[in-house]
Amino acid sequence: ELKIAQTLNFKNQGMSDENEILKVIDALKEFINISIKGKFAKLEQYNELPNEDQALYHLANGDSSLALALLENLMDSEIDKANNSVSEEKRQKMYNEISSYACCFGSLAELNDIMLATSSYELAIELQSTNVVAWGRLGDVYKKASSMPKAVWAYQNVLNFADSEMDINQIANANKNISEHLYSTKVQAERQRKTCTLLKDRI
Numbered sequence: 001e002l003k004i005a006q007t008l009n010f011k012n013q014g015m016s017d018e019n020e021i022l023k024v025i026d027a028l029k030e031f032i033n034i035s036i037k038g039k040f041a042k043l044e045q046y047n048e049l050p051n052e053d054q055a056l057y058h059l060a061n062g063d064s065s066l067a068l069a070l071l072e073n074l075m076d077s078e079i080d081k082a083n084n085s086v087s088e089e090k091r092q093k094m095y096n097e098i099s100s101y102a103c104c105f106g107s108l109a110e111l112n113d114i115m116l117a118t119s120s121y122e123l124a125i126e127l128q129s130t131n132v133v134a135w136g137r138l139g140d141v142y143k144k145a146s147s148m149p150k151a152v153w154a155y156q157n158v159l160n161f162a163d164s165e166m167d168i169n170q171i172a173n174a175n176k177n178i179s180e181h182l183y184s185t186k187v188q189a190e191r192q193r194k195t196c197t198l199l200k201d202r203i
Contacts, residue, residue, distance in 0.1 A: 019173055023137065027107035028059065030100065031067055040070050043077055064108040071105040099128035106137055117141055130161040136170040139177060148181050 034040065035052040043049065050058075055066040075098055082094035106120035118141045124134035139154035155174035162171050 019140070019169075022169070023107045023140075024111070027104045030104040031059075031071070031108070032056070034071075034074070034101070034104070039074055043073055045073060049073060059108070062111065064111050067108050068105060071101055071108070075101050075105065095127040096131075099124040099131050099134065102127065103131070103133050103137060106134075106141075110137075110141065114141055114144060118145075132158055132162045132167045132170050135161065136173055139174065143177060152178055152181055 031052075040046060040049070040052060049070055050066040052070070055070055058064070058066045078094060078098045078101070082091045082098065085091040085094065102120050102124035106117040106124065109120055110117035118138065121134050121138040121141065124131050125138065128134070135154050135157040139151045139158065142148070142151035142154055155178050158167070158170050158174040162174075164171065
């Protein structure tokens with residue numbers, strides 16, 4: 001995936017960084033995996049929804065709306081089933097699975113609608129509070145929205161919940177963004193100190 005991301009990043013002249021491209025690749029793989037498992041085909045309203053091939057064709061052209069429609073209906077259906085489950089263990093297992101669907105939804109939504117993506121990542125965390133992928137992606141959208149205190153909080157939760165062997169990419173991304181923020185804050189504080197010193201000297 002990293003080689004694909006580097007190639008795509010080169011082709012689009014760096015307009016998206018490798019982490020963003022990897023997110024889209026992961027989301028596409030997850031969407032295809034859901035399709036292969038027949039999850040969409042089991043939906044009651046399946047015949048009224050776009051089919052998976054149409055959704056993938058539109059995704060290839062930068063339009064995520066059909067894939068999002070399928071994922072939204074799947075999440076709604078699975079949440080209803082989970083809420084009606086009498087077994088707490090089964091309900092939590094279902095919530096964890098829906099949480100991964102919400103991450104997929106968020107990554108595809110992020111192509112066109114950052115607010116929708118943010119809501120989806122927040123839903124993923126609400127369903128599974130230790131979802132490292134959701135925390136990392138939430139940090140990324142907060143960063144895009146120039147809300148760095150929230151982004152750092154999200155990245156810190158990545159570090160709190162991450163498995164050092166399983167979540168290497170998420171840990172690296174969180175550490176990188178936290179370090180950049182701390183460095184930027186330090187540089188800004190130093191500039192302010194110098195400005196105040198100059199003003200005092202003039203007075």
